[in-house]
Amino acid sequence: MDIQGLTTQFWQDGYIVLENFFDEKLMNEYNDLILEHYGVSPNWEHTDEFISKSAVEVIPWFPYREDKPYFDGIEKDKKFNGITDAILKDGWQNLYCMMMFSKAGSKGQAWHQDCPPEDEKKFNLNRLVYTHDITDETGGEIVVMPEAHKAGVLPVGKPHDDLEGQLVFQPKKGTVIFLHGHCFHRVMPVKKDRISSNFRAVPIGTPEDITDVCVYRNMRYRFSTSEVIEERN
Ligand SMILES: O=C(O)CCC(=O)C(=O)O
């Protein structure tokens, strides 16, 4: 693997997509573990106000916060962390591992930046891992705006409207996407139950609550207090 080339591509485009990164057996095992968890507690964790206003329908799960370190086969993978070393070359640390579940028939996720983009040095690195295929039948494609990690703040507008230049991806089982947290992205409407997983990392020195405030086209939202902190229009 040309790690240097991938790193250059990441910093140019704001993301890289790596297919067949993790093997099928591991992905099947993890997909089952995640499904098992959601089978037990399939409740929305966000407030109704957040869901209706943000057009985001996803149930997060942070297994390592519950002493369930089930996903070390990803989190401690040498190649996975080697690419992270190259992208965040001045050092990094794990932020958290977040599993995401969206029910069939739900909206997906509106355009957002995972954290405010005003300080270009403060960002999260998404390391998205897909444990099942995203297809025309499942919906839930991830849409990315190339180079938007250098574009400042996400423009005001309708939460799910297409943006000129956007790229739509259908990750397959075992695909990894490294995505800069300032890069605009969204998830299209979900037709079949959808799982994705994110092993977030941050450059050394980044505040731990960096992703507490998320930027949407119609607001900034603070998760810790379930609060709209800025209306955007
Ligand atoms: O589930 C996905 O494909 C993307 C999720 C996302 O926006 C994120 O983890 O920041």
Ligand SMILES: [Fe+2]
């Ligand atoms: Fe995101």
